[in-house]
Amino acid sequence: MHQSNDYFMTLPERTVERLSEYRRSLLQCLEEGKTHIFSHELANLHHNTAVQVRRDIMFIGYTSMQRKGYDVRELVDVIGEILDSEMGLNVAVIGIGNLGRAFTTYFVGKRSKLNIIATFDVDTTKIDRVISGVKCYPLNRLKEVVETHQISIAILTVPADSASEVAAQLVEAGIKGLMNFTTIPLNVPNEVFLDEYDMITSVEKVAYFVKSPRE
Amino acid sequence: MHQSNDYFMTLPERTVERLSEYRRSLLQCLEEGKTHIFSHELANLHHNTAVQVRRDIMFIGYTSMQRKGYDVRELVDVIGEILDSEMGLNVAVIGIGNLGRAFTTYFVGKRSKLNIIATFDVDTTKIDRVISGVKCYPLNRLKEVVETHQISIAILTVPADSASEVAAQLVEAGIKGLMNFTTIPLNVPNEVFLDEYDMITSVEKVAYFVKSPRE
DNA sequence: TCGAAACTGTGATTTAATTAACAATATTTC
DNA sequence: GAAATATTGTTAATTAAATCACAGTTTCGA
Numbered sequence: 001m002h003q004s005n006d007y008f009m010t011l012p013e014r015t016v017e018r019l020s021e022y023r024r025s026l027l028q029c030l031e032e033g034k035t036h037i038f039s040h041e042l043a044n045l046h047h048n049t050a051v052q053v054r055r056d057i058m059f060i061g062y063t064s065m066q067r068k069g070y071d072v073r074e075l076v077d078v079i080g081e082i083l084d085s086e087m088g089l090n091v092a093v094i095g096i097g098n099l100g101r102a103f104t105t106y107f108v109g110k111r112s113k114l115n116i117i118a119t120f121d122v123d124t125t126k127i128d129r130v131i132s133g134v135k136c137y138p139l140n141r142l143k144e145v146v147e148t149h150q151i152s153i154a155i156l157t158v159p160a161d162s163a164s165e166v167a168a169q170l171v172e173a174g175i176k177g178l179m180n181f182t183t184i185p186l187n188v189p190n191e192v193f194l195d196e197y198d199m200i201t202s203v204e205k206v207a208y209f210v211k212s213p214r215e
Numbered sequence: 216m217h218q219s220n221d222y223f224m225t226l227p228e229r230t231v232e233r234l235s236e237y238r239r240s241l242l243q244c245l246e247e248g249k250t251h252i253f254s255h256e257l258a259n260l261h262h263n264t265a266v267q268v269r270r271d272i273m274f275i276g277y278t279s280m281q282r283k284g285y286d287v288r289e290l291v292d293v294i295g296e297i298l299d300s301e302m303g304l305n306v307a308v309i310g311i312g313n314l315g316r317a318f319t320t321y322f323v324g325k326r327s328k329l330n331i332i333a334t335f336d337v338d339t340t341k342i343d344r345v346i347s348g349v350k351c352y353p354l355n356r357l358k359e360v361v362e363t364h365q366i367s368i369a370i371l372t373v374p375a376d377s378a379s380e381v382a383a384q385l386v387e388a389g390i391k392g393l394m395n396f397t398t399i400p401l402n403v404p405n406e407v408f409l410d411e412y413d414m415i416t417s418v419e420k421v422a423y424f425v426k427s428p429r430e
Numbered sequence: 431t432c433g434a435a436a437c438t439g440t441g442a443t444t445t446a447a448t449t450a451a452c453a454a455t456a457t458t459t460c
Numbered sequence: 461g462a463a464a465t466a467t468t469g470t471t472a473a474t475t476a477a478a479t480c481a482c483a484g485t486t487t488c489g490a
Contacts, residue, residue, distance in 0.1 A: 100318035
């Protein structure tokens with residue numbers, strides 16, 4: 001396996017996740033005026049080891065000032081080059097109930113290359129209102145709005161019983177990435193990147209390990 | 216490595232997650248009157264393979280009627296024996312903003328051995344109200360309520376800037392499992408099971424793979 | 431200026447998770 | 461009732477992820 005610094009292979013999924021997390025800590029460091037950071041410091045801010053941090057950073061081909069730690073500013077920029085699309089990506093939140101609003105407000109104010117352009121809902125009282133800073137469209141305008149605004153990522157926070165149907169519409173509308181927060185597993189074509197997160201499963205897992213601790 | 220059906224070792228984390236997911240599909244099957252299910256059917260309902268399903272089921276020591284598929288009822292029960300605590304576990308949701316409410320309402324009506332007993336918030340207008348079916352207490356009564364109701368699991372959905380402090384209080388109050396939905400990584404003692412989920416990271420990951428598809 | 435200390439970068443190793451491969455068993459078909 | 465088929469349970473192989481171990485810098489202290 002040969003890796004150069006010029007062309008990137010796609011990174012391991014876990015590494016991508018950690019880079020996203022590192023970046024946020026690093027931005028925090030910048031605000032606090034910290035200019036350099038050691039691998040073990042960054043590790044301590046997250047739940048991992050210095051080696052893991054160094055390996056992740058190795059993957060993106062950045063190297064530090066030896067013995068001074070990583071230059072925080074530079075590292076933020078390099079992570080940005082990896083994670084962000086140059087022109088940014090447009091995002092829609094589908095279903096603006098509690099979860100949709102939670103998600104949307106999380107993003108507000110965060111400078112980011114991801115722009116929440118639209119939210120969608122079936123509830124007519126929400127339509128055309130601005131919710132959490134973003135305009136709400138009726139679901140039946142999904143395809144039109146996705147196309148005209150070139151939305152490539154959708155966050156699915158609709159009730160379980162409409163999840164599959166809406167997902168199909170999203171695929172049809174040409175979405176490229178789908179984050180599914182419903183409890184219904186979805187099937188999408190291979191070229192659409194799908195990630196699913198199920199809160200109930202997470203908590204059942206916590207409960208299991210509370211009941212049966214390891215070693 | 217020797218595994219008997221009588222005493223269980225703790226299961227792989229991913230297996231636990233999948234079992235939780237399987238169970239929900241299986242309950243759905245029961246409602247539809249389906250009494251048996253093949254490994255490949257269960258696999259198709261999720262995003263995995265028949266082998267994976269069989270391996271997961273092997274882990275919990277259940278074996279099917281050969282060639283008839285798994286007995287749905289039995290399998291649900293066996294998964295329940297693995298995942299659930301006999302007497303159930305009590306859960307509290309800390310921070311009843313959008314995300315806290317989303318989580319709480321997800322659980323309402325789901326028959327489950329996990330009981331959301333209390334929610335907590337600092338907002339005095341919420342206190343003593345019943346939100347999403349659960350009573351809201353002031354944060355300063357955390358320890359008292361956790362102790363008297365024997366709450367062992369906490370769902371942390373407070374704003375980022377109070378996350379660490381509240382987490383410390385939860386540990387102090389004797390919580391056994393903590394599900395952290397804030398964007399702040401937490402440090403808790405080893406005996407407290409911690410799971411963290413960060414929406415922003417998830418979406419940044421989706422964005423990365425939209426930009427750099429695999430193979 | 432030399433040696434010790436503090437970090438990084440990375441090959442080698444280990445561990446965990448997934449997938450392949452297939453024997454064993456039950457069912458159906460003729 | 462023998463052969464073909466469908467399905468499980470499990471061992472072995474593979475792949476992915478994390479960790480170990482250590483050589484290579486740079487800096488510091490005497």
